[in-house]
Amino acid sequence: MPTSRHIKALAACVAVFAATATTASASADPDPFARFHGQRVDWHACTLGAGDELGKELDAAGADCADITVPLDYADPGGRTITVAISRLKATDTAHRVGPLLLNDGGPAGPSLRMPVTKSKVMGDAADRYDLIGMDPRFVGRSTPLDCGWDLGSAPLRSAGAEPAAYREEVAVARELAGRCKRAHGDVLLYVTTRNTARDMDVIRVALGEDTLSYLGYSYGSYLGEVYTQLFPGRTDRMVLDGVSLPERYSHTMLRGAEAANEAALRAWASWAAARHGTYGLGATRGEVLATVQHILGAAADEPLRIGEAYLLDEHVLPFVFIGGLGSDLDERRAALAKTVRLLARAADRKPVEPSEELAGQLEFLLTKAGSAPASQMTAIICGDVAERRGVGSYWRAVEESRERFPLAGPLANNITPCEFWDRPAEAPTVLDNDIPALLVNATGDPRTLYAGAEAMREQWPSSRLLTVEGARQHGLYGEYGNACVDERVNAYLRTGRLPAHDLTCEA
Template structure:
């Protein structure tokens, strides 16, 4: 397959705009046949028959779209006690645009863990409708513990949360690190105090069982599923628990489940291991683009030298940011944070280069504004949900007091994201996280489905590296990897006609591209 022309395919802006906290695994090979004697619940445990969903018109902000319908599904809080306490899952669907040719429902998880499927389908359902050729109702839901499905919060009010996080950034000094470690312990304590028993029942395996209940509730005999980023972790869990219930499974931006569930340390190492390579790609492509297309080029030094000088300057002392709102300065920790969104979104690389160039000239206002824009939604909204799920799936093996050695290990894996994700995601897990689960699923990961699972991954993905996808293709009993020779996380960040055609052919006709297929993006990051 080859790409040509300008892509007319969908680019799901709802996800591209979002800042997703992706926690990823390390590439490893798997051995052995599928076994039910591993950690985690028996996949065929008796469960109550799922009731249907009473679909109604959606409330704002999606009330004006007559292609959208909303509803709720009641599921057991504890799948070991199907007749016990229950929680409601918020659900939305974008109706198939070709209803006379409707095949069924396609379920979507946009990642995180903790991203709202309701929001993503509400904002981008028409894009995903194109992915599936208009032949499916695209169904999104807020997984348990997130969004409108009994969301995890660690504070009793927004004011309490704002006061807790005021002035916090990625620590660099010993004193700052000790203060952040104490804050991580306090965060874990507050999460347990506020949410109690819920925290024990929001593992990925719990959500996989919810997904199977959702499948039954819409009347589909088999599951059609699209999993993006962490959604690929959920998909691999479902496929290994219920391999005979999969019609089609398309996973994009592959999480390695072995390291994801092994420990918070291995999960973090894998989640940052590919970042610096992508940053090097950013520098090299900027250099090739030249000063007409990349602001960092053409200053009497290489782009790599110019950017290295920015990092060295910020490491010594903060760079002034006089035009930030309010005015301030860019610390080294904030500089690391500014790389978090752009490396995932290569269409922002020209602007990122412009902002870095201004910092090289002594004004880091744009970068400081970016750092604040990233930290606010991540710290306030994403960390509690992401941590609550991932800490349950793969607990920390070392205490947060071991931060000097552990953060150094993360930094060795990535000087850019190692400290960022280490403090954001590992530290709370390592701080006496107040939950555990006997139902978490830790393998095996080699299930064979009747239809091949389609894996898609960018060659240069900073969050779920290409090695993860290669390992998954080898590990799963029946899977095909489509390589996209592009940048960003997941693969749709740059349009690719070739990839769009492969998606639709798979979801509609269950036809995978030949093994070894490589798709090209339709344009470069510096157009």
């Protein structure tokens, strides 16, 4: 736990850093971050070895990579350091160069080094005006690593289960996962936060020799962008937040409040699958498809589903497989979920099932050590930001209250997490009280970052504009949904820096 003296020192240092982040202080005091701001950026090839497919992809696209040194603890800039990995595709239209466009793929804990390659394709000639910067946030991907060594089923979100006994298992798992993280990385967990990642972004900006950053962030990445604007006012140029996360809703039960949207997405998918009963055999009506889903969930509650020789899928992890498949209403993603549900239905009937390649990849991540690092990184960021002790019984009461209306999403969204057993964060959650020009992008049926949150963010930032996709149940739109209207509007803003005169709507 941080001491009160440590917290006071951190708060004082943050105030100095936020006010003087770009250059040495205007006063006679030396810049305490001079060694980070003045560091030489050593750009190099991205491939780390023969099996490094990410590095090969980046190198083939003409990108280069670097490691930026940042303080572990911004209250102690003379102390321990860590590195943050970045990638870059340099601007080719130097006559119209805007500057760096930093990219974040969400998560929390989403690696983003590949993004300059993927986003340059949708940006078209707008990409030529930017140095496209991918960043693996602190303790993620190629940055200084963090892995809590979880092997208890490392699904980022777990469901409470059907009975009190199952929930007691969840309490034990959450306590054990928190304990493992503390034992493995207790010396750094206090600093695994969104606010520190935002501070790292500003070190990157200064090290690159730039006065401002442009930014494109998805989902959690929108929250990271919002935090950056609060800590470093006046340091942003063009801002695109896609899948807008309202800071007030950011908590360690991140899907809480989105149960209705996820259940609606489930019903919409069930109607889609029913219309294709001849292909998938899940039911000829929406009700029949939903009954198949309930049969699968009930069977897993009775006894874990065996998938191939390697995997047992229980009632705690199974709902995440469903919810994970409901983030898009694109036919290809709905079809992928339908194929998975067809396999799960056979397993629920206790028939032999071999997982598809896609399902095997999911289960490898969710049920084995392969998912330990990403899951523990995501958890560490959320808990480091907003952990609070609610009391073990409060989660079960919330689960029971939500279960009747939201049988799939309720027990998942309201379940206990390791944050219940985490040390108290060093800093309070970020409160926005600014107003900046930004382009906010959201679908009305987004089951992750709710459209109401995007509307609230638009009201909070009157200088922003909201680009709405009407009727879509899609999380992540720009370059992800194949909607020409969205892509053209975002590219026009990135190209010119001019926001639309008023809010805009695109059809799904």
